[in-house]
Amino acid sequence: MSGEGKVVCVTGASGFIASWLVKLLLDRGYTVHATVRSLTDPNKVAHLLALDRAKERLHLFEADLLDENSFDPAIKGCDGVFHTASPVSFKPSATKEELVNPAVNGTLNVLGSCVRTPSVKRVVVTSSTASVMYKRNPLTPADVIDETWFSDKDFAEETKQWYILSKVLAEEASWKYAGENKIDIVSLHPGLCIGPLLQPTLNFSSEVILGTIKEGMDFMSFPINIYVDVRDVAIAHIEAFEVPSARGRYCLVAETMHSSQVLKIVGQLYPALAIPEKYGADLPIVPTYKVSQDKAKSLGIKYTSIEVSLKDTIESLKEKSFLKF
Template sequence: MSGEGKVVCVTGASGFIASWLVKLLLRRDYTVHATVRSLKDPNKVAHLLALDGAKERLHLFEADLLEENSFDPVINGCEGVFHTASPVSFSPSATKAELMDPAVKGTLNVLGSCVRMPSVKRVVVTSSTASIFAKRNPLTPTDVVDETWFSDKEFAEEAKQWYVLSKILAEEEAWKYAGENGIDMVLLHPCVVIGPILQPTLNFSTNVILDLIKEEKEFIYGMNCYVDVRDVANAHIQAFEVPSASGRYLLIGETIHYSQVLKVASQLYPSLPISDKYKGDLPLVPIFKVSQKKAKSLGIDFTSFAVTLKDTIESLKEKNLLSF
């Protein structure tokens, strides 16, 4: 499907997923209204302006998630709105308000602008697996995680997991508001997103891989779910273009142990300085299962983990964040 003649909006456009989304939308001939926090910051705008088609069809705007109506001029005339802007932090020093307000109020502000603009046909919101499987009890190998799962709000509050809580509440409020105001909305729930970086600064999820390789965290026995940033960006476009798309979509390409990640990395790049202690057979935590059925119904074909990891490492090397 071509986006020729269609105008869409991407919020938080300088972010990792959003930069790829803008790139793929421009490639499909869409005209893109993209919001950034500051038009004067080259870290936010230079890589976007350098994209193919940007000169002709990319329009950048400043907008503040916490300022009511600030998205009205951006969304005016747009058929589709991709709301990706939301803070990510697992830092113990991040306060509840720092994460909660932009996530919850920001989402409602964007949706408010969508209601006021009759041109908007569908809104696609970037959520996270944080609002799917944060539970009090650890997941077991017999569990099959799918779109019917919801995180435990009380547990997130007790554990002071403010990022998780911000995602749970933002989703709750979004569904309530969309229902009351007749918004056609789709939510996407990616896990740890990795892959090549377009923006100049390192983002949280790619840093997970960097820390792992540089052995800056004691990750040995854990596991994580990963998905390719290009698959996530593509899923956003499919969620807008496929008429039958609705509800929530879980985006998980691979669930894999940290030691396995390092094994794949050292097979791809034998010269990587990976500690020997990761190379033996370790007692591994049993892996839970994930349903990809609904994502595949959108036409998403998940990139293999080895390809994603290779492209992530290449990108880190190119940006001089990793040398070997």
């Protein structure tokens, strides 16, 4: 097994992507130091402790993004760090302070702990396509987004898109700090993650899928979405750590698709779901921009089809009673 004898840290381990990452790391033989906000909250720890091999090789630590030294104990003795912890919210009530400060300062606090830990060889940072593709000018079908793209932080500030701004500023801060302190970092930029949930609570991307199914496209603020399976994203994290030649940024997007087509696929897979009729008819295929997969494929990433990802998402939402039909 590739991780035998290696110790790694996963921050924000109770989250959607991070839970899958912890599971796959344990499957590969790694010993995992996982940080959560509260060791006494069953929603944060029960699903992690239930993973195969958790008893032997999973160690939980409490840590706070805004506490400068709180990641030191978890990172001590680690060969690598996966920094996934960051607040996510697109709610109008979410404030700049709630999103930007923990994202930026939390990243710097984690990287600071890595600098103080000489055993750490590489840090893999979970970013988002939010820091890649948010532009003032609307994207067109002629656009092919790749790792050279950067979101417009002034436009994000003007439009009060605080989550997007948090991702842009956290990424900027991490590259600057890593350069100054000679840390080897790789950043991953997934689209909207779908797939089965390990955690008992509803995360943001699963909420988007649930809302789209229940309320149709009217729910969506961005009708064109970029999808990727959470399991592929977790594998990409491990590859980004293990492959010596991994460098820089990696966009992780399996499919770019208009919500109407997602609803059509769901309607075909689950006729009992009663997708609103206006989305069941033969809607025209809306041309969308593309996201390059070339760099991700150089890591050996093979994407799960959107049909499989959507089916597994819906089965999981049904099993956890978030969706009834």
